[in-house]
Amino acid sequence: MTSTLPRVFTSDIKTHIGQQVRLLGWMHRLRAMGGVNFLLLRDRSGVAQAVLNADEVKVLEGMLAETVLELVGTVVASAQAPGGVELTQCSITVITPVTEATPFELYKKNIKATLPVFLDHAVVGHRALEKRAVLKLASGVMAGFRQTLNDHHFTEIQTPKLVGSATESGANVFPVEYFGRTAYLAQSPQFYKQIMVGVFERVFEVGPVFRAEPHATTRHINQYVSLDVEFGFIHDHFDVMSMATNVVRGILNHLAQHYQTELVLLEAEMPALPESIPWIYFPTAQQMLHDQFGVKDALGEPDLAPEHERILGEWAKKEYNSDFLFVTGYPMVKRPFYTHANPDDPKHSNSFDLLFRGLELITGGQRLHRYEDYVAAAQRFKYSLDAFAEYFEAFKYGMPPHGGFAIGMERFLTQLLCLDNVRQATLFPRDIHRLTP
């Protein structure tokens, strides 16, 4: 770097018209058009256009896209230029030259690469403006999540990802060789967040979880970021649903407030979120699917099929102008053993799913909080009490009625931005076929 001028960002040059400025960034694109050369320079804030004459462009001879540059030039207003300003009288210094062509052209709005090819080269592909906007929104989702929970007096925790036994069920865990023993990667911070309700009453965690599900779908990856919440002194799952609503609203407001550039670039349609999200009881939902929507196989099943969720999502949109719908009271047989039953209808649970545009986004509910209920539930599910003894100890010593929920961050982004595949909302996805980059 050669100039002593302070760095100016591309997003700020419009406030420097008539001045000489110094930019740092990447050669996004270089086009020669009838003796004039147009350079698009990309930095973390955006893209600026520079107009280079034959002399000025010479230093870029043989340099390909993504070359790192320092550019000193004068800002002038220009009606044709993107953003209404461009740079002229430019002097360029190459900081890091690039002499190999990128695997696909990064400046194009629709990158010409299949998803697998893109993911193979995501280390450079994420530099494309639309791709990085998605990942920027991911940081906004996390920030909005934390902000909302801090406002509600939650405490952040970080829990072990290596555990001695599977938390949810024996299947679908990754075994780890741990000093001559077998450990497992945590499928969720479920027990830990419950235990910490005994300490802080209200806790949240943002962290990776691992699911060894051996199927490749557009909705599943094997490591994802789980936004976890748990809190005590609730009446029932409706308190949990109310907090989940706060969190979803908090995230969306945070994005709308701080990430307009990215939302506009991605043409995101912000979802309809009423003051109070509508809810429907699971048996009622099944009955309605059968009676009103002619779904023949809706009744009697212990869960909703993706197609059922889609229909319910459309119904909520039409009936309540809501892109969100809570389904409550899932059958106990389909919920994990720590789920609290509905006292008035014990075959159904005090649990819920939140559908977002017809896809399950959040799962949550009220948990058991008495030690003896855990012992009974573990026996009913034929779990070894020994495996859980050290966790169940927390319930011996006074846990308040509590509940919580978890949001899959990548799935939230996928639904928000109407992406085709959850892999498009992940930095470097892990699945049955993919372990690099």
Add this chain to the structure above:
Amino acid sequence: MTSTLPRVFTSDIKTHIGQQVRLLGWMHRLRAMGGVNFLLLRDRSGVAQAVLNADEVKVLEGMLAETVLELVGTVVASAQAPGGVELTQCSITVITPVTEATPFELYKKNIKATLPVFLDHAVVGHRALEKRAVLKLASGVMAGFRQTLNDHHFTEIQTPKLVGSATESGANVFPVEYFGRTAYLAQSPQFYKQIMVGVFERVFEVGPVFRAEPHATTRHINQYVSLDVEFGFIHDHFDVMSMATNVVRGILNHLAQHYQTELVLLEAEMPALPESIPWIYFPTAQQMLHDQFGVKDALGEPDLAPEHERILGEWAKKEYNSDFLFVTGYPMVKRPFYTHANPDDPKHSNSFDLLFRGLELITGGQRLHRYEDYVAAAQRFKYSLDAFAEYFEAFKYGMPPHGGFAIGMERFLTQLLCLDNVRQATLFPRDIHRLTP
């Protein structure tokens, strides 16, 4: 829960003198003293004392510490009571009874349990006021870290924890059975954060890292929370040290501003942090250890021993009134292969350690940024280029000069609070002997 009064927290009752209030929480301690009973009720905000007569205490017969309670009582000023207020005319409802004694008494300031016994029962032990204060400060360290980096326009990322090959070196990684292949747990987000400098210029991550080091020391655990930073367009490692100073100051200021209760409870002495942290070049430090402090084996070694770090820490405190000291220019042979050499002294690196009270807290430095330098370094270190090909691709396509650093969160807390063992600053530590709870 029976009363319809809104909940009041123990920390707020002093503003309700003369009023009837409703508290929720845990029986922290119950003492009978000459016909009068003193109940300490703990909630997430603190502890309040209630004075119960023989009738009022009856409901607590057989109930042990940690019983979950609702208490409705009247707040009165009382010179002898902790905080100057207490509750009288109480009506108590048991929410969750406890009939088994806790493994050790939680109300005592110094818990009478060895560290292993405490850790075995940490699921309940963390409820002790001093223990939970440490974990509360952990949440403050993370919040202060993020706040500082957001203020400096960094973007948060979440990177894969399952990787196809070891990032730092072949040793000390945990193998994972991954769909018939072997994956490894990430030792650090090193390559990922560097790659993302090409996307966002400035990135940070808060997340777990895994080190399969098979030794049990008071300073090491096998999973810890790494606070990672990486950014581009630097001149050299002094820019990185300057950002590290901002981050340390930001965290300490955040704690001082928002966590006074915990800092006072733990009698934390805030460290001396001068406007600019002093630094010493590695060869100079060795010479000084030898000449000035009579350390016979100081010269010629490629690293500093813990004892050397301790002496340097004391020197910095005495000489500069600083609890922090940068040591720069560690020999290249002891630094990872991606380390940038000192152009004027190529056997030494543009890297640094930050000592905090004589213990290494942060490691960082400038990294290589040219593709050909990575190829050469990998060959010098006899690494397989194939294993890293997909990561090195990012360097083919233009990376600016960049650097970064990482802070071990638990170690930061350990040094800040002068704890004996890093396990005291961890929720549920993982080590060679411990995989639960």
